Amino acid sequence: MHKERITQLIARKLSGEASPEEIKELDALLKEYPEDAYLLSILTDYWPTPIPAMAGEDAASEAHFRHILDAAAGRTEEDTAPVYKSRPHYLRILLTTAAVLAGLIFFAWLYVKQFRSQPAVPLVSRIETIAKPGAKSRLLLPDGSVVWLNSGSRISYPANFTDSLREVELEGEAYFDVAKNSGHPFMVHTRDIIIKVLGTAFNVKCYPEDNKTEATLVRGLVQVSKTGDGPQEALLLHPHEKLVVSRAPESVDANTSPASISAVPDNMIVKHLKESAADTAMVETAWVYNKLVFDGEDFPEIAAEMERWYNVKITIHDPAVARYRFHAKFENETITEVLSALQLSLPFTFKINNNEVNIYR
Template identity: 35%
Template sequence: MINNIWILIGKKLNGEASPEELLELEQLLQQQVDVVMYPMDKLEEIWKNDQQIAEDEKLLSKWAAFDAELDAVEEKEAEEAAQVIAVQTKKKKARIIKLGSLLAAACLMLGVFWFTRKETMVPGKSNEITAPKNGISKIQLPDGSRVWLNMGSKLTYNNDFGTEERKVSLVGEAFFDVVKDPQHPFVVTTTTISIRVLGTKFNVRSYNNDKTSEAALIRGKIELTVLKNPEKKIILNPSEKITVINNQELQLKSNTPTYKIAEETPLIALSRIHQAKKDTLPSEALWLENKLAFDAEDFENIAQKMERRYNVNIVFENEDVKKLRFTGKFQKESINKALLSLQKTAAFRYKIDTNQIVIY
């Protein structure tokens, strides 16, 4: 009988037990008065923790593989740059042709234009790096930390970077791979949140026009502060993300009752990052592979991402359509094909006039 109980418990924890088997398990557990066993809720908690640890280990393994791929590309770029320098000592015309082809090859990575640069501090002024609208910029900061800037995003840091703290300001979205230095904490500030780290990998999204800001942690630990509530510190652990509403005042000025806002859109929401089995990275960082990913997001948020990706302007003429939720990802699809794909799962219409799109 004990063996049968454990078989049923295994099925329950795996989500494979039928209603009849669940009823049988409950009856058997009630009969085991003299047998010392863990409470069912305790067993479920241990099971979930073990499953989460396994998922986190898989995620770190996938990120390590992706990180190695980026390092290999960087080494190749360095080798090609050295070849360019060697060619410079030969024929000038040949150098120009070679340089053009090498730059074109170096720009194409993972289906997106990459612009790589190593940053050095310029005395007496702040340093500002802006990614082009059609590509991703990869930056190496003076301390060796690496930053990937998504399309149109901007990173700024002063010439005292690293003196006491390593402070940077971000508008847009970036992925950070921070060199560990306990004596000089790394601080990322946006218009809504501030993140303090020692050494870690994490993604930050904070565009000025977006309704929310988001920080997703891949590895390490970060301390996040919402600037409107600076006395409260939030610690994120690996595979966790936090979403913050950017403009509470706009929410309160809308026609939605305050109690409904509190129920439907919490000012701060903590959740797990989303990792599909076939993806190399969590959806929050798939833009590094030139993929537009969204996980149960409303259409209004997805439209903002589409505007940045396709350089278009999207207008909604139906408030209900804004609230439609979708999960998916696009990579090589045109804006028209992407909208057609979304249209297969929800009822809405759209019309395209050059760069202007109306959804109704």
Template identity: 35%
Template sequence: MSQEQFWILLTRKIAGEASPEDLTELEQLMQQHPEWQFASQNLEDIWNSKPHVDISEEEEAYLLHLHRLQQKNIPFGKQLQPEEEAAVAELSSNSSRKRIRWLIAGLTVAASVAAFLFFNPFSGKSGASPAQLANINEISTRLGSKTRIQLPDGSVVWLNAGSKLTYDKDYNQEDRQVTLTGEGFFDVIKDPAKPFLVHTSTVDVRVLGTVFNVKAYPEDKATETSLIRGSLEVSIKSRPLDKIILASNEKLVVENKKDTVAAWKADEETDQPLMTLNQIKRNSRDSTINETQWTENKLVFDNEPFEDVAVKMGRWFAVDIEITDWALKQKRLTGTFERESVEQALEGLAYASTTPFIFKRSGNKIIIHR
């Protein structure tokens, strides 16, 4: 019953008609089933965007989808429970019928995917997805999106765009371990008996209870660990004997790969990556920290090469940005953007830069040149 109740409560929340009790129950269900975070995020994106296809086409797609589900003997579609019928009827009575019908079409697609996972005979057993069979919870965010997760022990994680967090379903029973790909901001509940471990492809981070940010995109030049409060220990996988203890307001940067000779000033004999330990800079005006501004929905870069800025902007706005001029790639930029579109952000950078450039967008591809 919990899955059906999840869809009902999520629909009420998105439509702005959920009571405080509904929101509390939905939050509890999301904590019990963190794998539903991705569906919730996608459906909220559908609701907040504008319909771009004709409603009649969506209705035809909806009916076709029901027909296919019935052929597979998947119990979804018109076989609604009484409480589901009441929720749909309640939504249909408001002034945004077309938008709600469009949302229901999106709900149908997402729910049918979930139904397929639950009833697909190749899943091994009823009610189990491949991730569940592996005893793993997985939460991911698309490019251009962010999400907040509350782990079973009460610790909170914010995931930045294009990131993934996985952990065992027995998390917090004997230990607390998660694996991160991408960027995450962690606010960890203190438990000396169960240290909290974050595994990335380059480093492992061990804490007891603290607030910190880890940026570990495999395609980036470096992995960054920024400690906001408390203390933590970082182990570098390529240097197992080295353990670095960070104090509050310290940031460790470990190079990921040898892209250029300049990027790697490693010892030629040991072939070890470059590491740097710096103090985190706080903005004098409001004491904010650039490394965590993304959790406040602000894209911030400070004296960074344009090629690195382009990567950040690509994730932030879900676009592919290519800079064709080598010198322009090395141009260092500083900026803060919050509500701007990608075009507005690039126009602002072009206006402020001492090196003029132009850009052209075609779909999700943006080409930048001088």
């Protein structure tokens, strides 16, 4: 490229190493590209003026080096002390440094010249909201959408939705009531799936410690695709349908009707929920109304919910107890009251020590 060649020739000219042919070549290039002559004029103005040639290469090298140091310190020739002993390598170091410096200055100037005419792109600041274990959070997004954030979850979104898409990132569980805007689709990015909507209400559950991600549609219509590079097959969810993306084989409750399950490719399952169930009674959305609902989940799944709900650590010490499944609904009960109520259904014992809960046969 001509600019790289101009950089080399400028560096050689300022360092005094350019041959007459190279100087002619530089002059020709600057005539062809006059905008680059501006840099040469700047560097020439600030480049140290060479001192008269002295007898002997060593003396010239030392005197030139000394002259530059004095000029940088603001000293005149009358103020300078006698020169040091001969050090021929100074000139070589100086010329190399000069060439590198000239190249850096040139490319910096070229960068500024290239981008100064382009409009500045504002940096979009992001907001991150975290609901700590044992707590929930409700927030209003810049577009008017409302989000309820469950315990142990975090959401990240721009301070202003300036693009054609309204995009947020979620880790954990959240219930979205999206403000309708057909010109700006709303997208939720999670570990396993991407949800795209226009205006609707849905729940997403994607805790990193869980072996599955769930998306439950309450009303409206959403498009769901798997996270990954390249185009992904998209599915449409209808009201009272739940998509489950499993990282391990999905276990199905023995009481679940096969007609309520639709298999789709790539370890994805669509479950059809009871349309008569109110939002407050659905396992997937009851937490928004401060209700803890279990509908046939096994004990480890229930324990994980209770850990986030009460900010405790639960350990099940018996494999048989871990296979227990429960159907129950709680509201405003303590963890002791919940476990005591579950004991009425199936036999187990528990011990609570501060925030640690141990469950035995």
